[in-house]
Amino acid sequence: MKYGIKAFCWLLFFFLSIYLGMSTISLRLIAQNALDQERDQALAAHKSAALLFAAMIEDNEPTTEQWQQLGNTVQHTANNPFEIIDQEGQQLYHSDPLYSGLATHLNQEDLVKNTIQVSEIIELNEQKSLLLQSQIGGSPYIFISTQQLVRYPETLKQGTDFFRILLLVLQLILIPISLFLTNLITKPIRQLIEQATNIANGQTTKPFKVKRRGDEVDDLAISLNQMAKKMNQDLRQIRKEKEKQELFVSSLTHEIATPLTSIIGYAQMLQWEELSDSSTECVDYILSESFRLKQMSEDILRLLHSQKHELQCTAIAASQLETYLAAFIGGLDQAIALDLDLQQATVYMDLNLFKVVAANIVANAVEAMATPKELSITGRIDNDRYFITFKDNGRGIPADQIEKVTDAFFTSDLTRNEGHLGIGLSLVQNIVSLHDGEVTIISKKGAGTSMTIDFALNEVNV
Template identity: 25%
Template sequence: MQRSLFRKYFSVCCSIVLMSIVVLGIIFMVFAAQYFREDKLGALEKNAEYAAELTQNHIVSVNGTYQIVDYNSSLTSSWVPMAKAMNADIYLANLSGDVLLCTHRSNCSHKVYGIDKEIIQQVEENGIYTEVGKMGEIYKSSYYTVGVPMYLTDGRVAGVVFASSSAQGLTDFMSEIFKMFLLSALVMMVVTFALVYIVTGNLVRPLQEMVKATESFAKGDFTVRVPVNERDEIGKLSMAFNNMATSLAQQETVRRSFIANVSHELKTPMTSIAGFIDGILDGTIPPEKERHYLSIVSDEVKRLSRLVRSMLNIAKIEAGEMKLKPTVFDVNEVVLSSIFTFEQTIDAKHLEIKGLDAGKIMVEADEDLIHQVVYNLLENAVKFVNEGGYIEVSYTVDPKRTYINIKNSGEGIPKDEISKVFDRFYKTDRSRSIDKTGVGLGLHIVRSIVNLHQGEVIVRSVEGEYCEFSFSVATAPKALSKQAKPISAREV
C-alpha cells in the first residue's frame, strides 16, 4: 500500500500541480508579453501624437504649398526630451516616405533608407500604423513602431510622425517576470507538495490500517479494528470494514463451536461403536450378550447417519443448493402421517393427541421439506412431553399464511434459553439429561427450512406448563380452510 497507492496518489497530485503551474506560467507570460507590448505601443502612440501636434505649428504655406520649416532647431529640440524619456526614436516622414526630421542625429538610418510607401498609405487609410519589426531595412533588430498622421488645417495629411523603441526591453522585462514567477512557483510547489504529502498520508492511512487488519485476520486474529475519525466515504468504508470484522469474528466463533460440537457428537458414538465391537472381537463380551451390544452399535450408527444427514441438509440450505419444489397439499395429512411414526412412544407415555380432526388444511410449499419440519417438531414434542400429558396440533389460516402450531405439556423451556433453541448443537440443560440421542440440529433445520419458505417459526413456553412451536407457510390459492379461524397479530 505504501509503495503503490501512496506513491501513485502523491505522484499524480504532484504532477497535476506541476502541470498546473507550468500552464499557469505559460498563460501568465503570454499575458505579460501582451500587456508589455500594448503598453509600449500605447506610450509610443501618445508621444507620436504629441510630436505631431507640435509639428503642426511649424507648417507654413509657401506659394500655395505647405512646407515644414524650422525643423532643425526648436522642433527637434522639443522632440528630444520625449525620445529620451521613452528611449525611443521620433522621426517625421513626408507622404513620399522621405524622413525630414529625426531625433537620432548621428548616422540616421531613417534618412538613409526612408519609409516604405505602403506604410505611409496605411497611416493615411487607417489613421495609425503599428509594427513590431525592423521597419524594412531601417533596424537590424526588432523594434516597436507607431506611426500617426500629421493633419493640415483642411484635414489633409501632410506627413507621418513615427516613434520607435527597441523590443529588447520586452526580453529584459520577460526575463525579470520569469525569475519572479519561477521563485514564486518554487515556493508554492514546496508548500503544495508538503500539503499534498500530508493530505495523501491522511487519506491512505485508513487503507494502510485496513491492510494491517487483514493481515491479522489472515493469522486468525479478528480483534483488530480500524479507527473511524471522519464521516466521509473513507469513514463509511472503515465502519463497513469494522462491521465485517465483527461478522467474521462471530462466524469464526460459530465455526470453532461447530467444529467442536461436531467432533464431540461424532466422537461419542464412534467411541461406543469401537468399544463394543472390540469387546465382541476379543471375547470380552460374552456371546449371549453380543446381540444386545450389536443393537446398541446399530443405534449409534443410526445416530451418526442422522447427524451426517442433518449437517448435509444444513450445508445445502446455507449454500443455496437446496431448491424448493412447491406443490399444493394437505398439511394436516402430513401431520397425521408423522404422528403415526411415534405411535409406540405415544402409547408408552400414555399421551393424549388433540386437534387431529381439523380437516383439510391446504398449503403451497415443498411437501418433503415441510414433512421434515413437522417430523422434527413432533419428535421434539414427544421427547419432552410429560408422561400422561398431551400433544396438541392446531391451525390458524389467513388468505396469505397458514400457521401450524404444535404444543406439548411438560416443563417447558426457561425464558433465558428460548432465544437459543434454534442454534446449531444447542441443547438446554434439561434436554441433555432427557435426550441422549439428539444432536441439537433438529430445531436449527426447522428454522432454516421455514426461512427458505419465506416464513417464520416462533416458540412460546411457560415453565412447568407447556411449550409450543408455531411455523408459517403460504396458504394455497383459493383454499382458505373453513375449519380454521383467522389468527390475530397479537397471537402470532
C-alpha cells in the first residue's frame, strides 16, 4: 500500500475515532441525565405512596381485606404498579396482576431501614423498568414499586439516531479534509521521490527546491541536493577524463596509421626483390604484424566512432536484409550451410550500422565453427520489436565468459596471439544500444552459440 493511502486511512481513522469516543461519552451523559430524572421521579412517587401507607397502617396489623382496601386507596394516587410483602416475602397486595411477584427481582436482606433501595435497569413485560423497595414506616411490611422508563430509552434511541446521522455527515466532510491533509503531508515526499528519480536518470544539474519547513523533509531535500551536486561534479570529471582518453587513443591511432602505411608499403616492395629464405620470412612476418596492427587501429577508431554516431534510421524491408546477408555470407565462406528465414516486416534501423553488426557477429561465428559449418539466421516480430537471431554450431562460449564477451577489449585468448583486440562484440553492443535494443547471448561450451539482437518496427507495422 502506498504511503499516501496509508496516511489517508490513518487520518480518517483518527478523526472517526475521536468522533466515536466523544459521541459515546456524550450519549452516555445524555442518557444518564434522562435516567437520573426518571429515577428522581420514581423516588418521589415511591416515597409519597410509602408515607401514605405508613399513615393509614399506624400500629395495626391489617387483614387481607384491609390490605385490599388500603391498596385500592393508594392505587388511586399512585401512577406506578406496586405490591406489599411481609418480612417473610409473602405477597399481601399487588396493584396490577401483570406486575405480580416484583419481590423476586430484589433482595430484601440488603434493605436498610428508612432508606429506599433502587435496582439497576431490568426488563419487565418487555419494558425497561426500575424497581424500588422500602419499609413502610416502622412496620415490618415492605413496599415495592416499579417505574417504567420512558424518557431514558427514547433519549437513548434519539441520541443514537442523531449521532449515526451525524457520523454519515461527518464522513462526507472528513473524507475531503483527510484527502487534503494527506496531499499536504505527502506532497513534499512525492517531490523528493521525483527528484530522486531524476537523479537516478542522470538529471543532476537541476537543484531541488523545497519550502523551508525546518523538519526532516527539509533535511532530506538538502541532502539530495548535496548528493546531486557531488554526483554532477563527479560526472563532469569522469566525462573530461573520458574525453581525454578518447582523444589520446584517437590521436595515437592516427599517428600510428601514417608510419604503419609506410612500413606496409616498403615491406611489399621488399617482396618484389630477390631475397634469401630467411629475409623473405622476416618480410612476411613484418607484413602480417603490420596488417594486424592496422586492423586493430581501425577497430579502435570504429569503436570510438560508434559511441558518438548519430543514427540515420530508415525503413528497411526484411527481404532487403535477407538479400544482403545471403550475399555477404556467401562471399565470406561458401562452405557455410546457411539457413536464412526472416519474417517479412519493415524494420526501422541504420542499415550501414546493421551491416557492421552482422559482419562482426558472422565473423565470430565463422571463427568458432569447424567443419561442417552450419549457420541459421531467423527473424521474428514480438511486442512491436523485430528480433534477429544468429545461431551457429561452433565451439560455444564458457558460461563464466558470456557476460563479458560484449565488454571492450575482452578476448578469450589472453595471449592475443590470434590477433584479436576484443572489440567486435563490444561494437555490436554499442550499435544495438543506439537502436534501443539488447544483445542476448545463449551459449554452451561445445554446443554452439545463439545471439539475438532487436530493432524497432517501422510505424506501418505497429
